[in-house]
Amino acid sequence: MASILPIAQIVISLLLIGSILIQARGAGLSAAFGGESTFYHTRRGLERIILWITIVLSALFVAVNIASFVL
Template identity: 45%
Template sequence: MASILAYLPFAQILVSFLIVACVLLQQRGTGLGGAFGGGDGSFFATRRGIQQKLYLLTWALGAIFLSLAILNLLL
């Protein structure tokens, strides 16, 4: 059990770097301005290919990071 506790912070750091990399590799959307009417919402594109894989990987890494954080709090 003690060996798991020693590696949890390192696992969280690694997953956080992977999340940042996935977010930076994704294409830009309309940005925050589109939420307040500043962007042109007439063009809607679906994610395909590598963009969809990056999107899903980002969500999966976020879930892993959240799980590691909760596990770190409980142990």
């Protein structure tokens, strides 16, 4: 089990990086700090699927890192 965790971390991190890079460009960092957006945009279709894949991969990455810390 302990030998699988580092491999899982590498694979999940590469998939997470890939899913972040293929996302459409959004408002950027300025929106996080109060920058105004000129329109409201809902994610649809493939954009929404990629967003959920990114969220799931992020949760898996955190879970694997906690598991490797505990073990």
